[in-house]
Amino acid sequence: MKESKKQPVMMTGSQAVMESLLNEGVDLMFGYPGGAIMPVYDALYSIQDKLHHVLVRHEQGAVHAAQGYARVTGKVGVCLVTSGPGATNTVTGIADADIDSTPVVVISGQVGSSLLGSDAFQETDIVGITQPVTKWNYQITRAEEIPRAIARAFYIAKSGRPGPVLLDITKDAQFGMLEYTYEPVTSIRSYTPCPPVEPAQIEEASKLINLAKKPMALVGQGVLIAGAEKELLEFLEKTDIPAAQTLLGQSALPSDHRLSIGRLGMHGNYGPNIKTNDCDLIIALGMRFDDRVTADTKNYAIKAKIIHMDIDPAEINKIIHADAPVLGNLKDSLPMLTARVNKNDHSEWLEEFRACDRIENERLIKRELFPEKPELKVAEVVRRVSEAYNDDAIMVTDVGQHQMTAWRYFRFKRSRSVVTSGGLGTMGFGLPASIGAKLGKPDRPVCLFVGDGGFQMTIQELGTINQSKVPVKIILINNNFLGMVRQWQELFFDYRYASTELINPDFQTIARGYNIPAIKVTERKNLDKAIEKMVNSEGPFLLEVAVEKEGNVFPMVPAGASVADIRLE
Amino acid sequence: MIKQEFTITIFSENRIGILNQIVSVFTRRHINIESLTSSESAIEGIHKLTIVVFSNREEVEILARQIEKSIDVLKAYSFSHDEIVYQEIALYKVPTAKLFKGNEIEKLVRRYGARILEMTADYTIIEKTGHKGETQELFDKLDPYGVTQFTRSGRVAINKMKKEPLIDYLKNLAKNGLNTNIQ
Ligand SMILES: Cc1ncc(C[n+]2csc(CCOP(=O)(O)OP(=O)(O)O)c2C)c(N)n1
Numbered sequence: 001m002k003e004s005k006k007q008p009v010m011m012t013g014s015q016a017v018m019e020s021l022l023n024e025g026v027d028l029m030f031g032y033p034g035g036a037i038m039p040v041y042d043a044l045y046s047i048q049d050k051l052h053h054v055l056v057r058h059e060q061g062a063v064h065a066a067q068g069y070a071r072v073t074g075k076v077g078v079c080l081v082t083s084g085p086g087a088t089n090t091v092t093g094i095a096d097a098d099i100d101s102t103p104v105v106v107i108s109g110q111v112g113s114s115l116l117g118s119d120a121f122q123e124t125d126i127v128g129i130t131q132p133v134t135k136w137n138y139q140i141t142r143a144e145e146i147p148r149a150i151a152r153a154f155y156i157a158k159s160g161r162p163g164p165v166l167l168d169i170t171k172d173a174q175f176g177m178l179e180y181t182y183e184p185v186t187s188i189r190s191y192t193p194c195p196p197v198e199p200a201q202i203e204e205a206s207k208l209i210n211l212a213k214k215p216m217a218l219v220g221q222g223v224l225i226a227g228a229e230k231e232l233l234e235f236l237e238k239t240d241i242p243a244a245q246t247l248l249g250q251s252a253l254p255s256d257h258r259l260s261i262g263r264l265g266m267h268g269n270y271g272p273n274i275k276t277n278d279c280d281l282i283i284a285l286g287m288r289f290d291d292r293v294t295a296d297t298k299n300y301a302i303k304a305k306i307i308h309m310d311i312d313p314a315e316i317n318k319i320i321h322a323d324a325p326v327l328g329n330l331k332d333s334l335p336m337l338t339a340r341v342n343k344n345d346h347s348e349w350l351e352e353f354r355a356c357d358r359i360e361n362e363r364l365i366k367r368e369l370f371p372e373k374p375e376l377k378v379a380e381v382v383r384r385v386s387e388a389y390n391d392d393a394i395m396v397t398d399v400g401q402h403q404m405t406a407w408r409y410f411r412f413k414r415s416r417s418v419v420t421s422g423g424l425g426t427m428g429f430g431l432p433a434s435i436g437a438k439l440g441k442p443d444r445p446v447c448l449f450v451g452d453g454g455f456q457m458t459i460q461e462l463g464t465i466n467q468s469k470v471p472v473k474i475i476l477i478n479n480n481f482l483g484m485v486r487q488w489q490e491l492f493f494d495y496r497y498a499s500t501e502l503i504n505p506d507f508q509t510i511a512r513g514y515n516i517p518a519i520k521v522t523e524r525k526n527l528d529k530a531i532e533k534m535v536n537s538e539g540p541f542l543l544e545v546a547v548e549k550e551g552n553v554f555p556m557v558p559a560g561a562s563v564a565d566i567r568l569e
Numbered sequence: 570m571i572k573q574e575f576t577i578t579i580f581s582e583n584r585i586g587i588l589n590q591i592v593s594v595f596t597r598r599h600i601n602i603e604s605l606t607s608s609e610s611a612i613e614g615i616h617k618l619t620i621v622v623f624s625n626r627e628e629v630e631i632l633a634r635q636i637e638k639s640i641d642v643l644k645a646y647s648f649s650h651d652e653i654v655y656q657e658i659a660l661y662k663v664p665t666a667k668l669f670k671g672n673e674i675e676k677l678v679r680r681y682g683a684r685i686l687e688m689t690a691d692y693t694i695i696e697k698t699g700h701k702g703e704t705q706e707l708f709d710k711l712d713p714y715g716v717t718q719f720t721r722s723g724r725v726a727i728n729k730m731k732k733e734p735l736i737d738y739l740k741n742l743a744k745n746g747l748n749t750n751i752q
Pocket residue numbers: 398399400401402403425426427428450451452453454455477479481482483484485
């Protein structure tokens with residue numbers, strides 16, 4: 001953050017928006033102009049060298065791109081949109097950022113304050129609409145409110161449990177004059193972003209840990225948000241506790257770490273799911289017991305005591321009763337806990353997970369990675385791509401079968417390497433999010449896995465990739481089906497494929513139309529060469545892989561079942 | 570789990586949209602609000618809302634934490650009915666003429682600890698404070714004499730704790746050098 005200017009300067013509200021963003025250290029934003037935000041775009045025009053604006057093709061894409069940027073950098077993603085349809089187009093992205101705790105600030109234009117409530121042209125009550133899906137939102141009707149509101153917006157978006165903030169600025173506030181000074185916000189009396197860690201809670205938790213024979217840690221995105229990866233490793237290595245990761249917690253510890261026992265949830269790994277009902281202690285770290293993780297809560301962790309460590313008091317006891325809650329930032333609480341717990345050896349217990357891994361490997365993974373049939377499988381594509389990038393790329397996904405498979409078979413060395421829509425499961429998230437991720441981490445390769453269904457939900461962002469020259473690598477998994485829904489139809493609706501088959505356009509032609517080199521692979525023998533071509537390409541690239549049409553993602557915990565009922569086939 | 574009446578008191582900034590934020594916590598979970606009052610609290614600049622719902626202890630605690638997530642909410646506390654002292658107020662309008670046909674209405678007013686608030690040639694307004702059951706009972710008794718309007722307020726409540734817990738919250742902020750002013 002830059003030093004706040006002490007001498008007031010006269011300027012317009014629009015200029016104050018730009019100055020405030022610069023004061024917050026913003027150098028990149030995503031947006032789409034229109035009538036009610038034109039004064040702000042005009043102010044942007046003169047500072048484009050300092051504040052780069054990426055013109056997207058749809059406002060939903062602007063928010064997903066900002067999310068991708070935020071997820072890989074930990075910084076706040078920023079969007080700029082117009083009123084009415086521009087603002088309502090952001091709602092899906094905002095809801096996605098809300099449920100996945102992603103810091104995003106959306107600035108929308110609004111009609112003049114004298115017209116508010118009158119059904120004026122392109123007026124919508126975007127503050128009302130986004131109220132349930134924002135961490136905070138606010139309508140600015142006077143120019144002099146702008147610096148303060150933006151300072152609050154950034155403080156709220158990034159502090160504590162992060163989330164999206166929407167600021168709606170009326171046109172007269174954009175035009176109005178103010179004396180500009182900038183003061184960052186550092187506290188708000190009605191907001192406790194981070195409850196201080198209570199030593200008594202640490203004491204209670206450490207007792208349970210020291211007594212446990214079969215403890216299991218559940219690593220959520222909270223670890224990444226807190227930047228507590230190192231603290232996590234120190235805790236795990238001292239206690240020798242096996243750790244499973246949630247979808248968004250993935251990459252908090254390296255995939256090949258001795259204590260990593262894989263993934264939690266409906267399509268996670270065999271071991272961490274069935275062992276949930278065998279373990280005697282669960283240590284939940286910055287995760288929220290989503291129903292995709294717990295399955296039937298009545299038959300979840302039936303023998304275990306629960307330690308729940310989280311920054312958000314509203315998560316404690318929300319889904320699963322915590323025997324020992326530990327509130328606070330994991331960056332503070334984990335070292336305190338590590339200091340209190342005994343050094344331990346759980347190698348026998350860890351071996352039980354390895355045994356599960358062998359079962360999963362024998363019965364499932366082998367046939368996924370080395371299929372006997374000629375049709376290509378998603379898993380083998382994912383693994384080859386991961387290896388081609390030395391298991392060190394950023395993986396972005398869309399939503400569906402390919403998402404679960406990419407998550408299962410991609411490997412990670414570094415933190416903040418997964419960008420996916422977890423809580424909302426938003427198809428169309430992937431392509432724009434990959435743009436934001438690449439612009440956030442230009443030095444790292446960004447691989448997007450996307451299905452033929454979800455690709456077409458935000459396919460217009462290929463235009464953004466073309467215009468802004470964003471070198472993302474798109475791996476299009478084409479099965480001519482809305483695969484995940486088809487899988488459920490096959491398993492639970494007796495193969496009644498209602499509206500899940502897709503007749504697709506020629507994606508190769510489409511990519512070329514956008515100036516993006518593309519290749520299509522239909523046979524296994526051509527896969528490696530094509531991947532090599534993608535890896536060696538400088539700019540964006542579309543690798544389309546025609547995979548088996550009716551493949552299924554396993555393991556699977558059927559809806560309504562217990563985690564222990566996970567099916568391998 | 571059996572449901573009983575709980576009173577949630579919420580202290581918030583007096584901002585546009587705050588009611589919407591609070592109410593949506595209930596709407597999302599499909600919980601009906603039995604009554605709601607909102608006005609400035611004893612602490613200058615801080616607003617107080619009192620909401621009554623049928624629920625259970627676990628659920629109201631979850632609700633209170635969800636409400637506190639709202640940036641402009643300082644604190645939310647939940648109480649079962651024996652943890653608070655509370656009142657509601659009811660107003661009844663009866664034709665004045667009915668009052669003069671025997672002294673039944675006057676007797677009722679006295680027996681129920683109500684009072685006559687205003688009397689004109691046309692109508693008389695009776696006021697009673699009490700719990701809902703009590704104000705309802707008086708209504709049932711008055712109604713045969715022709716109540717033309719009847720209205721009941723939401724709840725005002727004071728908890729039985731030694732001190733208002735919000736004061737400690739604010740003191741704690743001050744102790745930790747944090748902002749205690751409205752921003
Ligand atoms: C916006 C949106 N609409 C609908 C869904 C429901 N849905 C979940 S997965 C899926 C199918 C995805 O198909 P595709 O993109 O081809 O990926 P695949 O599952 O085949 O890998 C659908 C329709 C959703 N998650 N998001």
